[in-house]
Amino acid sequence: MTNKTRHTWQITIETHSVTIVRTNGKPISAFCERCRTNVTVFAPEQIAAFFGMTLAEVCRRVEVDELHLIETRRGVALVCGDSLNNAETKHNSKAKR
Incomplete structure (x- = not known):
């Protein structure tokens, strides 16, 4: 009778993405x-x-300062595009934990 050794493998896949708006x-x-x-x-x-x-x-996300809100003179609320990059980076780093 032969002893069969059972192996367990763990494969980790890491992905990165770039978003263009x-x-x-x-x-x-x-x-x-x-x-x-x-x-x-x-x-x-x-x-x-x-x-x-x-x-x-x-x-x-605006309330917790992940996104920056910019209000125009006419009172229109807009989101800072640069803060999108920062928010996405924070979101991805939290997801990895």
């Missing part, structure tokens, strides 16, 4: 006080639709 037409830019620079801005609804989240989730 394009607008229909000329990008809108505004000054973000948090970033201290001019940035491309997006409507909260655009962010929600593109990333597959609810508008409430976008608002929650």
Whole structure:
């Protein structure tokens, strides 16, 4: 009778992604006080639709300072494009834990 040795293998796959957001037409830019620079801005609804989240989730991320909100002179709320990169990086690093 032969002894059969059983082997267990663990395979770990790590992925990275790059997200490119394009607008229909000329990008809108505004000054973000948090970033201290001019940035491309997006409507909260655009962010929600593109990333597959609810508008409430976008608002929650603004409230916890993951996304920067920029208000125009006319009172329109826009999201800082640079803060999207930072929020996505934070989200990915939390997911790895």
